[in-house]
Amino acid sequence: MMRERAALDVSHLPAHAYGSREPLWWGNLLLLVIEGTMFALALATYFYLRKNFAHWPPPPTPYPELLLPTINLIVILVSLAPAIRVHVLAIREGSQFQIQLALLAEIAFIIAVLTMRFFEFRDLHCYWDTHAYGSITWTLLGLHLLHLVASVCETALLFVWALTHRLDKKHRLDLSLLAIYWYFVVASWVIIYAVVFLGPRLM
Amino acid sequence: MSVETEDIVTTARRRVTTDEARDRESLEKTWKSPPGLWGWLTTTNHKAIARRYIVTAFIFFLLGGVEAALIRIQLSRPENHFLNPDLYNQVFSMHGTTMMFLFAVPIMEALGLYFVPLMVGTRNVAFPRLNALGYYAYLSGGVMIYVAFFLNIGVDTGWFSYVPLSGPDYSPGKRVDFWAQMITFTEIAALVGAVEIITTAFKMRAPGMSLNRVPLFVWAMVITAFMIIFAMPAVMLSSSMLASDRLISTQFFNPAEGGDALLWQHLFWFFGHPEVYIIFIPATGLVSTLISTFSRREAFGYVALILSLVATGFIGFGLWVHHMFATDVPQLGQSFFTGASVMIAVPSGVQIFCWLATLWAGKLQLRTPMMFILGFIVVFVMGGLTGVMLAAVPLDLQVHDTFFVVAHFHYVLIGGAVFPLFGALHYWMPKWTGRMMSERLGHWTFWLMFIGFNLTFFPMHILGLHGMPRRVYTYLDSLGWGRMNLLATVGAMIIGVSVLLFIINFLQSRRTGIIAGNNPWNAATLEWATSSPPPPYNFVYPPTVRTRSPLWDEGEDAPVVTGLATECREVLVTNMLDAEPDHRYELPGASVWPLALGFGVAVTFIVVIFTPWGIDIGAVLCLIALVGWFWSSIEKKKNLLVEPDREPLEDEL
Numbered sequence: 001m002m003r004e005r006a007a008l009d010v011s012h013l014p015a016h017a018y019g020s021r022e023p024l025w026w027g028n029l030l031l032l033v034i035e036g037t038m039f040a041l042a043l044a045t046y047f048y049l050r051k052n053f054a055h056w057p058p059p060p061t062p063y064p065e066l067l068l069p070t071i072n073l074i075v076i077l078v079s080l081a082p083a084i085r086v087h088v089l090a091i092r093e094g095s096q097f098q099i100q101l102a103l104l105a106e107i108a109f110i111i112a113v114l115t116m117r118f119f120e121f122r123d124l125h126c127y128w129d130t131h132a133y134g135s136i137t138w139t140l141l142g143l144h145l146l147h148l149v150a151s152v153c154e155t156a157l158l159f160v161w162a163l164t165h166r167l168d169k170k171h172r173l174d175l176s177l178l179a180i181y182w183y184f185v186v187a188s189w190v191i192i193y194a195v196v197f198l199g200p201r202l203m
Numbered sequence: 204m205s206v207e208t209e210d211i212v213t214t215a216r217r218r219v220t221t222d223e224a225r226d227r228e229s230l231e232k233t234w235k236s237p238p239g240l241w242g243w244l245t246t247t248n249h250k251a252i253a254r255r256y257i258v259t260a261f262i263f264f265l266l267g268g269v270e271a272a273l274i275r276i277q278l279s280r281p282e283n284h285f286l287n288p289d290l291y292n293q294v295f296s297m298h299g300t301t302m303m304f305l306f307a308v309p310i311m312e313a314l315g316l317y318f319v320p321l322m323v324g325t326r327n328v329a330f331p332r333l334n335a336l337g338y339y340a341y342l343s344g345g346v347m348i349y350v351a352f353f354l355n356i357g358v359d360t361g362w363f364s365y366v367p368l369s370g371p372d373y374s375p376g377k378r379v380d381f382w383a384q385m386i387t388f389t390e391i392a393a394l395v396g397a398v399e400i401i402t403t404a405f406k407m408r409a410p411g412m413s414l415n416r417v418p419l420f421v422w423a424m425v426i427t428a429f430m431i432i433f434a435m436p437a438v439m440l441s442s443s444m445l446a447s448d449r450l451i452s453t454q455f456f457n458p459a460e461g462g463d464a465l466l467w468q469h470l471f472w473f474f475g476h477p478e479v480y481i482i483f484i485p486a487t488g489l490v491s492t493l494i495s496t497f498s499r500r501e502a503f504g505y506v507a508l509i510l511s512l513v514a515t516g517f518i519g520f521g522l523w524v525h526h527m528f529a530t531d532v533p534q535l536g537q538s539f540f541t542g543a544s545v546m547i548a549v550p551s552g553v554q555i556f557c558w559l560a561t562l563w564a565g566k567l568q569l570r571t572p573m574m575f576i577l578g579f580i581v582v583f584v585m586g587g588l589t590g591v592m593l594a595a596v597p598l599d600l601q602v603h604d605t606f607f608v609v610a611h612f613h614y615v616l617i618g619g620a621v622f623p624l625f626g627a628l629h630y631w632m633p634k635w636t637g638r639m640m641s642e643r644l645g646h647w648t649f650w651l652m653f654i655g656f657n658l659t660f661f662p663m664h665i666l667g668l669h670g671m672p673r674r675v676y677t678y679l680d681s682l683g684w685g686r687m688n689l690l691a692t693v694g695a696m697i698i699g700v701s702v703l704l705f706i707i708n709f710l711q712s713r714r715t716g717i718i719a720g721n722n723p724w725n726a727a728t729l730e731w732a733t734s735s736p737p738p739p740y741n742f743v744y745p746p747t748v749r750t751r752s753p754l755w756d757e758g759e760d761a762p763v764v765t766g767l768a769t770e771c772r773e774v775l776v777t778n779m780l781d782a783e784p785d786h787r788y789e790l791p792g793a794s795v796w797p798l799a800l801g802f803g804v805a806v807t808f809i810v811v812i813f814t815p816w817g818i819d820i821g822a823v824l825c826l827i828a829l830v831g832w833f834w835s836s837i838e839k840k841k842n843l844l845v846e847p848d849r850e851p852l853e854d855e856l
Contacts, residue, residue: 007219008410008747010775010784011766017786023329023776026402030432034394038436041473045440045455045466052461128453132461135453139444153826157833170838 016169018091018176028177032184035147039188042140043195049132056200057126057133064137065123069197072116076186079109087179090172096162099175103159106182110152117145124196140192147185154178219765227743229769234326234739237793245793247331248739249320249399252338254635256313259338263305263345268702270298272695275659279692281680291676292359293378297352299362300382303478304389305345307620311485312396312431314627315424319400321730321737322418324409324746326774327790329402332797332832337395339801344388347809351381358382361674363475364445366456366467371449380449380812386442387808390435393481397428397435407774408782409729410747410764418728418751419495419502419509423488426512427481430519434477441470451815465530472523480519482616484512486623487554490576493626494558496726497573498565501752504557511550511557518547528596529603537596544594548587555584570724571645575626578653582618586611589664604674607667613660625652625705632709633723637735638716644708651701658694662687727752745775771839789838796835800828 019025050056057063082105089099121141128138158178161171236242236251246252273294277286286294320328328334351357358378360369369379404417404425444455445467454460456467487508495502502508524532524540558580567573589611593599602608625648633639671684678684722731731754733742744763750756764784767773772790777783807821 002220002222004218004220006760006762007217007221007744007765008762008784009217009219009766010764010787013766013775013784014786015773015789017776021776021778021785023402023406023788026406027330027333027398030398030401034432034436037433038440041437041440041470045444045470048466048469049455049461049463052458052463058461128447129451130454130460132454132457132463135444135447135455135462139447139453153829157830161834168838170836 016173018173022173024173024177025180028180032181035184036188039140039143039192042136042143043191046136046140046195049136050203052132056203058131061126061130061133063200064125064197066197068116068123069120069193072113072120073190073193075109075116076113076189079106079113080183080186082106082109083179083182087176090167090175090179093172096167099167100159100162103155103162103175106155107152107159110148110155114145114148114152117141117148137196140196144185144189144192147188151178151182151185154181221744221763221765223743226769230740230743231738233769233772233792236739242793244798245335245795247327247335247791247793247797249316249328249331249334250737250739252334253313253317255338256309256316256341259342259345260306260310260313263301264310265702266349267298267301267306268699270294270301272699274298275692275695277676278678278688280689281682281685282677284677286676288676289359292674293352293355293357295674296358296361296364296382297348300348300358300385302616303362303482304385305341305348307482307616308393308431308478309341309389310624311427311482311620312393312400312424314489314631315400315420315427315485316396318631318730319403319421319424320407321733321741322421322728323404323407323412324729324742324748325403325407326741326745326772328399329407330399331790332794333395334399335794335797336801337392337399339798340388340395340804341392343801343805343809344385344392347388347805348381348385351378356381363471366445366448366464369445370456371452374449377812380446383442383446383449384808384812386438388804390439391804393431394435397431400424400428401432405779406776407788408777409745410775410777410782410784412748412777412782414780415505416748416751419491419505420485420488420728422509423484423491423512426516427484430477430481430484430516433520434474434481436474437470438474438478441467441474444470446812450812465527465532468527468530469523472526473520475526476523477516477519479612479616480515483619484515486579486620487512489623489627490558490579492726492728493572493576493623493630494561494565495752496630496724497568497570497576498561499568500561500565501727502557503560503564504553505751507553508557511553514550515547518543518550522547525594525599528599534596541594541596545591548591551587555580571640571642571649572626572630574646574649575622575629578649579618579622579626582614582622582653582656584618586614586616586618590615602667604672605667606663606671606673609673610660610663610667613656613663617656617660622652625649628705630724631730632712633716633719634730634735634737636713636716637719638712639719639723640708640712640716644704644711648701648704648708651697651704655694655697655699655701659691659698660694662691666691722754727755729753740772791836794832794835796828796832799831800825803828 082102085102086099086106089095089102121138124134124137124141126134128135155178158171158175165171236246236248273286274291277283277291316328316334320326348358356376356378358364358381360374360379364379364382367373404421408417444453447453448455448457454462456462456464458464491502491508521543522540524536525544528537589607593602593608593611629640629645666684666687669684671678719735721734724731729746730737732746744765745767746753747762747764753761764775767775767787772792773787774790776785776788778785803821803824806824807817810817810820
């Protein structure tokens with residue numbers, strides 16, 4: 001049945017977009033808000049528990065080590081470089097080969113960070129069940145570790161996709177969101193590092 | 204309203220020739236679910252998923268109601284032995300847990316998941332597969348805790364499981380662990396729903412639906428969704444801390460090792476107070492919608508209503524210590540929370556007056572949904588008044604842990620949420636089933652519920668003032684509480700009858716109700732612009748709007764959106780402020796991966812109660828599901844359409 005009617009024709013509009021124009025960007029952002037709230041509450045818990053102690057960390061637990069965690073902090077900050085490169089190449093329709101290289105570099109960085117994270121737990125000089133200080137510091141490191149694992153899995157998955165398919169706009173959007181997620185992982189770590197490793201010496 | 208918006212919809216006056224029959228046929232093919240059980244398990248249709256949520260949540264409502272009846276039978280006379288103390292503890296804990304986590308929040312979110320896409324004029328939610336996952340998480344959590352309950356390992360430490368009672372020292376066994384993990388499941392579902400609602404409402408609205416034309420129910424759901432996002436992490440964190448204290452000996456709540464019992468209360472109530480507004484604010488959206496339809500006019504004070512909701516949302520995060528007045532938090536701090544708890548009555552009051560003004564200036568139609576709204580006003584205002592009373596520390600200290608508090612929160616929750624909900628169920632049933640419900644049975648349902656409710660809960664104010672404590676399985680005869688308790692039990696049975704009548708009404712009207720048509724109530728919002736029930740794609744041509752009440756203000760020839768592909772599941776993405784068309788977006792079809800990930804998540808969180816290997820096994824299953832989910836995201840339209848390319852703008856990073 002043919003009918004004449006008033007209409008707004010949208011067939012000329014593009015089928016993809018990047019950044020805040022795209023629903024998936026909003027989904028990613030809201031996820032980061034949720035995770036950020038979780039971290040904020042865990043940090044609040046850290047300071048809440050602190051008030052129960054005259055000495056922090058409670059003796060005989062010594063201050064957490066600084067050397068390895070600081071090296072790891074530098075590594076994680078430098079890992080922003082390949083992430084930014086992936087982000088910019090993805091949305092500026094850059095070379096797929098360059099993107100593959102940057103993703104590979106990113107994976108290498110995250111694996112390095114993960115390895116050092118393993119030793120950072122040891123550098124706390126206590127266990128999660130030793131006392132409340134141990135419980136909250138292991139929780140902060142552990143929650144962040146979950147994000148590191150998620151990031152390396154996601155980056156590896158997109159890397160394999162980029163090796164086996166020609167990147168279309170949809171997957172370039174995915175790459176940009178992966179980068180944004182990594183920025184969040186790095187930013188949250190800067191704060192957690194400061195609180196857990198520098199904090200006791202300053203308080 | 205900006206000039207650009209005016210221009211968009213004015214230029215829409217261009218005349219176009221559409222072949223509706225051909226487009227409808229193409230859409231039917233593209234949007235239909237696979238047949239049979241497989242189709243049921245893999246659907247990503249927001250209406251199917253929302254219906255599932257509503258039916259499941261209603262079943263939990265009935266189970267919670269049975270638990271309430273058991274409580275009332277036990278308390279109907281002094282020194283009763285219908286339930287032994289242990290069973291009583293499980294029953295009241297399951298009652299609260301069921302009603303708060305498994306009924307109230309899910310059903311309100313589900314109304315949002317069903318109606319937000321329709322009311323904003325789009326075809327589905329922004330992330331259809333994620334939506335399906337949310338339901339599977341919810342179902343897993345609810346089934347898990349009920350299986351535990353039927354095996355006599357139900358939670359018995361109250362719906363908020365205070366430490367140290369719920370900790371490893373005083374609650375050995377697995378009861379509290381099931382409760383803690385149920386929280387994780389239901390919070391995942393709630394967060395998923397919140398992300399869907401916000402993204403859909405912000406990015407997928409009909410052209411011309413600028414923010415100041417968005418329906419009040421959609422605003423209420425968006426504000427609720429933001430509250431969910433900021434509140435739920437607190438309970439996920441605290442329940443995980445409780446589970447880890449119990450399972451791997453962390454010391455979060457153990458004072459001997461520097462932990463803190465009050466930490467639990469702070470984290471729980473930081474979630475718990477916003478939780479009640481998460482339940483109430485959608486109900487205010489329902490009230491605005493129903494009052495508008497049954498007064499035959501737009502709700503009075505659109506901006507005041509929205510700002511009140513925003514204020515309630517903000518202030519609601521500053522109230523939580525009023526649940527802790529009987530602890531040793533400093534008095535100065537307590538005063539702050541008294542102030543905030545009293546202050547929150549102001550925006551609620553503003554809303555009540557806006558609604559009263561709407562009723563006053565409108566032409567009242569006393570159909571069943573409106574009866575529930577009038578009941579809401581009476582009951583909720585009473586509950587709000589006792590709330591202001593409880594906000595004062597001296598009074599709270601006297602009635603803390605007594606039935607006065609039970610009376611208060613049932614008045615605000617049943618009055619403030621359940622009454623509007625039943626109004627909404629009668630209102631939207633024709634849209635879901637295509638048939639009207641019986642007005643006669645509807646009125647009987649209302650009056651029995653109203654009378655039964657007041658008979659049950661009003662005496663509890665007095666019982667509380669006379670000192671009857673909560674959560675104790677019986678009481679002595681010499682205390683003289685027997686008569687009022689019996690009255691309350693009779694009232695509870697009357698509520699039961701009213702719910703039964705509702706179910707009979709529902710079943711009967713499905714077979715013999717009057718056919719509803721598109722818009723039986725002659726209402727204003729866009730869900731009534733399509734068939735009852737709506738087709739899977741919601742609208743053949745998505746609408747455009749120029750006012751807040753599109754169906755009242757537009758004639759037959761309202762401009763529609765054309766040019767969206769019908770061979771793949773394409774929707775229109777618009778910009779946030781003025782809903783100008785931005786680009787086209789392809790949604791996925793039916794998928795098995797949400798079910799797979801739901802299974803993986805269920806295995807992780809249930810097995811970990813018994814052994815840490817749950818993490819390892821579950822992680823592998825989840826990883827497989829996530830890889831499958833990602834790998835199957837292929838766009839159909841790559842092969843169909845050519846799109847113009849351009850450089851991204853600076854602000855798209």
